[in-house]
Amino acid sequence: MRVFKTLREMAGAVGTEIGVSDWLLIDQDRINRFAETTEDHQWIHVDPERTRRELDMSTIAHGFLTLSLLPHFMSQIYTVESVTRAINYGSNRIRFLNMVPVGSRVRGRLVLDKASGGAGNLRTISSVTVEIENDSKPAMVAETITLFFE
Numbered sequence: 001m002r003v004f005k006t007l008r009e010m011a012g013a014v015g016t017e018i019g020v021s022d023w024l025l026i027d028q029d030r031i032n033r034f035a036e037t038t039e040d041h042q043w044i045h046v047d048p049e050r051t052r053r054e055l056d057m058s059t060i061a062h063g064f065l066t067l068s069l070l071p072h073f074m075s076q077i078y079t080v081e082s083v084t085r086a087i088n089y090g091s092n093r094i095r096f097l098n099m100v101p102v103g104s105r106v107r108g109r110l111v112l113d114k115a116s117g118g119a120g121n122l123r124t125i126s127s128v129t130v131e132i133e134n135d136s137k138p139a140m141v142a143e144t145i146t147l148f149f150e
Helices: 007-011 028-038 048-055 063-068 070-077
Strands: 002-004 016-020 024-026 078-080 085-096 104-116 121-132 140-149
Touching (some): 002 007, 007 104, 007 121, 024 028, 028 063, 063 085, 070 078, 070 104
Antiparallel strands (some): 016 104, 024 104, 085 140
């Protein structure tokens, strides 16, 4: 994990890769719990038998499940010691590039693209790539916006 003492120090890292999270297993239980939470019970996610029978493949994670893991990945990648609160301000763009088959492991990779702010605050724009273990094509790329306060 990369540790920044202040927002000013973090802003100095613009244009660099901040870090990479640990791998996280995407198992059927996680997919099913996400389906329950979001009421998205599309069979390609929750019905292994039908998916195998009709598509000759395993179930896959919801794209929004992949997206929902970004806060977890970011918490493993960096921290700013002086921050009193951080707010998810949204995303400029999100692209789901590859399926995440059940049983896969994924991780996040974060690059700090931009930082702007004033005394005691910083707005960052970061590129986050969700990688699939042993696959050269990422599951997702997103440009996220975060507001930080000291």
